[in-house]
Structure formats: C-alpha cells, structure tokens
Amino acid sequence: xxxxxxxxxxxxxxxxxxxxxxxxxxxxxxxxxxxxxxxxxxxxxxxxxxxxxxxxxxxxxxxxxxxxxxxxxxxxxxxxxxxxxxxxxxxxxxxxxxxxxxxxxxxxxxxxxxxxxxxxxxxxxxxxxxxxxxxxxxxxxxxxxxxxxxxxxxxxxxxxxxxxxxxxxxxxxxxxxxxxxxxxxxxxxxxxxxxxxxxxxxxxxxxxxxxxxxxxxxxxxxxxxxxxxxxxxxxxxxxxxxxxxxxxxxxxxxxxxxxxxxxxxxxxxxxxxx
Amino acid sequence: xxxxxxxxxxxxxxxxxxxxxxxxxxxxxxxxxxxxxxxxxxxxxxxxxxxxxxxxxxxxxxxxxxxxxxxxxxxxxxxxxxxxxxxxxxxxxxxxxxxxxxxxxxxxxxxxxxxxxxxxxxxxxxxxxxxxxxxxxxxxxxxxxxxxxxxxxxxxxxxxxxxxxxxxxxxxxxxxxxxxxxxxxxxxxxxxxxxxxxxxxxxxxxxxxxxxxxxxxxxxxxxxxxxxxxxxxxxxxxxxxxxxxxxxxxxxxxxxxxxxxxxxxxxxxxxxxx
Numbered sequence: 069x070x071x072x073x074x075x076x077x078x079x080x081x082x083x084x085x086x087x088x089x090x091x092x093x094x095x096x097x098x099x100x101x102x103x104x105x106x107x108x109x110x111x112x113x114x115x116x117x118x119x120x121x122x123x124x125x126x127x128x129x130x131x132x133x134x135x136x137x138x139x140x141x142x143x144x145x146x147x148x149x150x151x152x153x154x155x156x157x158x159x160x161x162x163x164x165x166x167x168x169x170x171x172x173x174x175x176x177x178x179x180x181x182x183x184x185x186x187x188x189x190x191x192x193x194x195x196x197x198x199x200x201x202x203x204x205x206x207x208x209x210x211x212x213x214x215x216x217x218x219x220x221x222x223x224x225x226x227x228x229x230x231x232x233x234x235x236x237x238x239x240x241x242x243x244x245x246x247x248x249x250x251x252x253x254x255x256x257x258x259x260x261x262x263x264x265x266x267x268x269x270x271x272x273x274x275x276x277x278x279x280x281x282x283x284x285x286x287x288x289x290x291x292x293x294x295x296x297x298x299x300x301x302x303x304x305x306x307x308x309x310x311x312x313x314x315x316x317x318x319x320x321x322x323x324x325x326x327x328x329x330x331x332x333x334x335x336x337x338x339x340x341x342x
Numbered sequence: 343x344x345x346x347x348x349x350x351x352x353x354x355x356x357x358x359x360x361x362x363x364x365x366x367x368x369x370x371x372x373x374x375x376x377x378x379x380x381x382x383x384x385x386x387x388x389x390x391x392x393x394x395x396x397x398x399x400x401x402x403x404x405x406x407x408x409x410x411x412x413x414x415x416x417x418x419x420x421x422x423x424x425x426x427x428x429x430x431x432x433x434x435x436x437x438x439x440x441x442x443x444x445x446x447x448x449x450x451x452x453x454x455x456x457x458x459x460x461x462x463x464x465x466x467x468x469x470x471x472x473x474x475x476x477x478x479x480x481x482x483x484x485x486x487x488x489x490x491x492x493x494x495x496x497x498x499x500x501x502x503x504x505x506x507x508x509x510x511x512x513x514x515x516x517x518x519x520x521x522x523x524x525x526x527x528x529x530x531x532x533x534x535x536x537x538x539x540x541x542x543x544x545x546x547x548x549x550x551x552x553x554x555x556x557x558x559x560x561x562x563x564x565x566x567x568x569x570x571x572x573x574x575x576x577x578x579x580x581x582x583x584x585x586x587x588x589x590x591x592x593x594x595x596x597x598x599x600x601x602x603x604x605x606x607x608x609x610x611x612x613x614x615x616x
Contacts, residue, residue: 080466126467156466192354192430193400193591197467255529317467 072165073145074133075115076328077101079126080156081313082196086123087130097121097157101132104152108145109138118171118321119178122273124313126197128181129160129320131171131327161328171321177247179266179319182279182311186287187259198260199279199315205286207251207261213285216295217278220245224302226278227271228310242302244269251282264319273310281308346439347419348407349389350602351375353400354430355587356470360397361404371395371431375406378426382419383412392445392595393452396547398587400471402455403434403594405601407445435602445595451521453540453593456553456585460561461533472534473553473589479560481525481535487559490569491552494519498576500552501545502584516576518543525556538593547584555582 077097085094089102098115105113117132140148145162153159168174183198185191186205190198224242246267254260263282265275281298284290290308298306320330351371359368363376372389379387391406414422419436427433442448457472459465460479464472498516520541528534537556539549555572558564564582572580594604 078463078466080469128465128467150463155464155469158463158466160463189352189424189432189434190429191402192352192432193402193471195354195429 070135070137070167072133072135072167072169073142074131074163074165074169074171074327075101075145075149075159076161077130077132078128078158078160079130081121081123081125081127083156084123086125087117087119087121087127097127097130098132100153100157101149104149105134105136105145107152108140108148109136111136111138116171118175119270119318121316121318122313125316125318126314127318129330130318131175131321131323133165133169133171163328174323176322176324177266177268178270178321179264180270180275181317181319182263182265182275183254183260183315183317184263184279184283184311185260196314199312201283201287201311203287205259205261205283206288207253207286209286209288209292210251210282212292213282213295214249214251216293216299217249218246221299222302223271223274223299225298225304225307226274226281227304228273228277229304240269242271244271244274249278251286266322276311276313276316277304277307277309279311279315283311284308344409344411344441346407346409346441346443347416348405348437348439348443348445348601349375349419349423349433350435351404351406352402352432352434353404355395355397355399355401357430358397360399361391361393361395361401371401371404372406374427374431375423378423379408379410379419381426382414382422383410385410385412390445392449393544393592395590395592396587399590399592400588401592404592405445405449405595405597407439407443437602448597450596450598451540451542452544452595453538454544454549455591455593456537456539456549457528457534457589457591458537458553458557458585459534470588473586475557475561475585477561479533479535479557480562481527481560483560483562483566484525484556486566487556487569488523488525490567490573491523492520495573496576497545497548497573499572499578499581500548500555501578502547502551503578514543516545518545518548523552525560540596550585550587550590551578551581551583553585553589557585558582 079097085096087097089096089098102113102115113134115132115134142162146159149159184201185198186201188202190200222242223244244267248266251263263279353371359370361371363370363372376387376389387408389406389408416436420433423433458475459472460475462476464474496516497518522540525537
C-alpha cells in the first residue's frame with residue numbers, strides 16, 4: 069500500500085545551501101532528509117517541501133511529505149529519523165496523511181519571522197540567528213508602511229531581480245496577498261525586534277527585501293509612507309537592501325484542516341479579492 | 343602615567359577552552375583579548391578577569407581590567423578592540439578606572455544564568471545555547487530546594503571533586519553565600535527555563551552541579567526537600583550530575599559602586615553572617 073507521510077521539521081540553515089537538493093551535491097536540508105528516509109524505508113524517497121528556503125535561512129515549522137510502501141510504524145519517522153539526522157535538523161512530528169495531501173499545494177499560507185538587532189554591539193551567542201542593523205530604530209515609524217503592505221499587491225519590487233522562473237506560469241505573476249505583517253520587540257531583550265509576515269505565498273527573497281526596506285524606514289532613512297510608491301514602481305531597485313539570511317525563520321504553514329495538532333487558522337482571514 | 347582600564351565583555355564560549363590563558367596555547371578568551379590589547383597598546387598586557395569560566399561557558403557581562411601606559415583614548419578599547427576581535431568576543435563598554443579597582447577583588451558578587459529545555463525535541467537554532475533535559479518538568483517542585491539553598495552554606499557537595507586549589511587558602515573553604523536563586527519560564531517559549539543564581543562567589547562547576555541537581559528535583563527524580571541533606575553531606579557524590587557547559591551564562595558582576603552605567607545593587611542585600 070502506498071502511504072503518504074507528512075513531517076513537521078525544524079532546522080538551522082547556517083550550514084546548508086538551502087532547502088532544495090542541488091545538482092552539484094552541496095549540502096541541503098532536502099538531501100539530508102531524503103538520504104535518511106531512503107535508508108529507513110529501503111527504497112528511494114523523494115521529499116516534497118511546502119516551500120524552499122534559501123541558503124542560511126532557518127525553519128521552525130517546515131512541512132514536507134513523501135510517499136512510501138515501507139510498512140514502518142509512523143513513530144519511526146519521528147524517533148528513528150531524529151536518531152539518524154544531524155542535530156541541526158530535527159523532526160518535530162510525523163503523521164499519516166491522506167493520498168491527496170500535498171505540503172505545498174494544500175497550503176493556504178505561511179508565516180516568516182525576521183529577527184534583527186539594532187543595538188551597537190551584537191551579542192556573541194545570538195549573532196548567527198539575528199541580523200545586525202545598528203542605529204536608533206523606531207517601530208512607530210512602520211505603522212503606515214505595514215498598513216500599505218497588507219492585502220493583495222504586485223510585489224515585483226520585492227523580488228530578487230531576474231530570479232523568477234518565467235516558464236512556471238501559475239497565473240499569479242508577482243501578485244501575492246499579505247494577511248498580516250507586524251514588528252514587535254522581543255520581550256526582555258533591548259533593541260531586539262521580530263518582524264512577522266503572513267501571506268499566501270512569497271517571491272524569491274521577498275521577506276528579506278521587505279525586512280531590509282522596513283528597517284530603513286524604522287531607522288529614518290526612508291519616509292514613513294515610502295512603501296506605496298515602491299509597490300507601484302514594480303522595480304527591485306526602488307526597494308531597500310536584501311537583509312541577511314541568518315535572521316530569517318520559516319515559522320509555520322497553514323492548511324484548511326488541522327495538522328500535527330496545530331491550529332489551522334490563519335492569523336487573518338484572507339481579504340476578499342477585489 | 344599608568345592607567346587602569348576596565349572592560350565589559352560578552353563572549354560565546356562554544357569555541358574556547360574557557361576564560362583562562364592555557365600553557366599549551368589552546369584558544370581562550372583571555373588570550374584572544376590580551377593579544378589584541380597588546381597590539382593596540384604596543385606593550386604586553388595582562389588582563390585580570392572577575393572570574394574564570396570553564397570551557398564552553400558563555401558570558402553576557404564579564405568584567406576585566408588591565409594596566410597600560412599607552413596614551414590611547416578609552417573609546418579605542420571599545421571600537422578599536424571590537425574591530426580586531428573575532429565576532430564571538432565583543433567589548434560592550436570600556437572606561438577608565440581608579441588605580442585601586444580590581445575586577446575580582448572589588449566585586450561583591452555575580453549572577454549566573456543556566457538555560458535549559460525540557461521539551462522532547464531540541465530546537466536546532468538554540469541547541470548550542472541551552473541544555474536539553476527532556477521530560478515533564480514542574481518548577482513548583484523547586485520551591486523548597488531554592489529556599490534551602492539561599493544563604494551561607496558549605497557547598498562542598500556542589501564542587502567538582504578534587505578541583506579546589508587547597509593551597510590557595512582564603513579562609514572561606516567551600517563556604518559561599520547565595521543571595522538569590524530562582525527558576526523562571528522563558529516568556530513565549532514552551533518548555534524553556536532559566537535558572538538565575540546570584541552569590542558572593544562560586545566553586546568550580548558549582549552552578550552546573552546546582553542546575554543538574556535542581557533539574558532532577560523538577561523532574562521528580564529526587565525528593566523536593568533533598569537539598570538540605572545534600573548540603574549537610576559535604577560530599578560531591580550526593581548531588582546530581584554536572585549539567586552541560588553550553589547552557590551556562592555569566593550574566594553580570596556587582597560592585598559597591600556604579601560601573602558602565604549599570605545599577606550596582608545586588609538583587610538582595612547579603613544576609614547578616616551568623
């Protein structure tokens with residue numbers, strides 16, 4: 069019987085060339101997982117992730133699925149796989165899924181978190197997991213910008229130039245919907261901020277370019293209302309710098325049904341499309 | 343003119359054999375700092391730390407001082423030194439001190455923090471900065487233990503066996519005073535706990551043995567009132583295991599006068615010695 073198994077995965081991206089298997093055999097999360105899964109299942113396994121993360125980007129709740137004929141109890145894909153994997157990749161949960169489940173196509177959206185520090189001197193023990201943007205940062209300056217970003221927009225200005233696979237036409241082009249975006253201080257940690265972005269999908273480096281641009285606004289280097297014109301320009305050169313990968317975490321995926329005992333509800337219902 | 347300069351230092355201990363310079367030339371925090379200071383001052387510099395941290399232990403607020411005849415503005419020991427140091431060692435502040443200041447002998451006490459995680463699967467991105475003790479943990483079980491530890495006690499049971507330099511008689515033996523000890527959940531992080539310990543001084547591995555023992559109590563592996571008998575035994579074998587170095591942070595030092603614009607007040611006044 070062909071089974072569908074889904075996994076909830078956390079990883080530290082610091083030592084990897086991203087999620088996606090590379091042809092040249094560079095270390096990737098997908099490849100590490102497929103190797104161990106193929107060993108466990110005694111057959112070649114292809115793992116389908118809910119999305120791709122770039123080199124150096126971390127995940128707290130990546131979802132992925134695979135098909136297998138192996139008659140292994142599902143707990144082996146939790147305990148057994150963790151015993152085989154390096155400590156910077158962890159399986160948080162594993163469960164049987166219906167044959168129609170697809171980690172990417174079934175997903176309604178996802179939340180990314182971008183962590184950054186605006187103090188003068190970066191803390192040595194957290195330096196590999198938050199970006200450093202020293203200088204006085206005022207989150208109140210982001211109010212207008214965050215409001216301008218929520219909703220359905222063409223995010224061409226926030227896409228790595230030349231990176232889109234134009235042959236993979238899915239009808240959306242660079243149009244995506246952001247359901248929620250907020251910037252909050254990390255409790256108990258001075259000058260430490262998290263940007264949470266939830267949307268139905270993200271272009272290549274979109275969260276990092278959004279973070280880079282918003283941090284420039286919070287630093288007073290761009291006007292508070294700058295976002296509207298940047299969006300309208302549909303031109304990557306109008307947005308800010310691409311913030312470093314080390315601060316970015318894929319926090320969670322959303323589906324129209326409960327997964328791994330997680331609440332399936334998106335932070336905001338998708339706004340009606342005009 | 344001979345100047346006294348004091349430094350506030352943070353470091354990630356993961357790649358070092360501890361604070362103290364080693365004879366064999368292994369990488370230590372003190373050696374890294376002395377090398378750069380000697381280069382800056384163009385004379386050999388000896389750095390005196392407020393304490394020693396073991397291999398793998400981190401610091402958020404180590405204090406150290408040195409003497410120099412170099413006529414360098416004090417800001418160079420902040421900005422200039424940071425430019426020369428590796429990113430896992432950072433100078434948080436530098437200032438001129440009186441000739442009588444001594445980072446160790448002038449100190450009234452210090453606070454250590456021990457971070458640990460009791461969930462089933464350790465988060466990959468924080469695994470190098472908190473210890474993993476999986477299993478149901480109830481901090482309420484620590485109430486009696488924490489009360490029994492506060493005050494002036496002979497902590498022989500919580501000292502690495504055979505480690506004390508018996509020739510360095512300072513009259514205290516293994517007697518130390520704990521001013522405050524508390525265990526609190528890390529806000530917003532499930533199963534993530536911090537143990538804060540403030541005292542006038544600490545024996546070798548004392549905080550890690552305290553942490554190991556208290557976590558056993560919180561896990562229900564030892565009776566809640568176990569500490570009194572362990573203290574009375576003055577025998578290392580009666581206490582719990584030595585918790586791993588990676589979870590330990592030297593958080594701050596206390597002095598009878600303000601340093602680096604920090605509040606000099608200890609969390610509790612030292613209790614009267616009976």
